[in-house]
Structure formats: structure tokens, C-alpha cells
Amino acid sequence: MSKSTKKQIDEKAEIFRKEAQRNLEKAKEELREVEEKVKSYMKKNPAKAAGIAAGIGAVIGAGIVAVIGSKRKK
Numbered sequence: 001m002s003k004s005t006k007k008q009i010d011e012k013a014e015i016f017r018k019e020a021q022r023n024l025e026k027a028k029e030e031l032r033e034v035e036e037k038v039k040s041y042m043k044k045n046p047a048k049a050a051g052i053a054a055g056i057g058a059v060i061g062a063g064i065v066a067v068i069g070s071k072r073k074k
Contacts, residue, residue, distance in 0.1 A: 042049040
């Protein structure tokens with residue numbers, strides 16, 4: 001590989017790395033904002049929040065049972 005080709009690859013890799021870092025930071029900020037909204041909702045509506053959490057837990061649990069059950073049948 002020539003030095004100029006390696007340099008071009010290194011430059012493009014650095015561009016992609018910087019873009020990925022920017023995207024990661026943006027995603028982290030968006031998650032922080034969502035977290036704050038969820039916390040606020042939970043404080044204002046604790047009964048609804050508990051019901052939603054229980055429902056999500058039930059769905060996840062049912063999914064796990066379904067996956068385990070399907071593996072046992074094989």
C-alpha cells in the first residue's frame with residue numbers, strides 16, 4: 001500500500017471517528033432529555049408509571065417464557 005493511499009484511509013477513518021463521536025454525544029444528550037421527561041412524568045403520575053412498568057415487565061417476562069419454551073420443544 002502506498003503512503004498516499006494509507007494517508008487517505010487514515011484521513012477518512014478520522015472523519016468517520018469524529019462523526020461517530022458527534023453522533024454518540026448527540027444520542028447521549030437526547031437520552032438525558034428523555035430521562036428527565038420520564039422522571040417528571042413519574043413524579044406527576046406515579047400510579048400510571050407503576051402500571052406502565054408492570055405492563056412492560058409482564059411483556060418482557062412473557063417473551064422470555066416464550067423463548068425458553070420454544071427452545072425446550074426442540
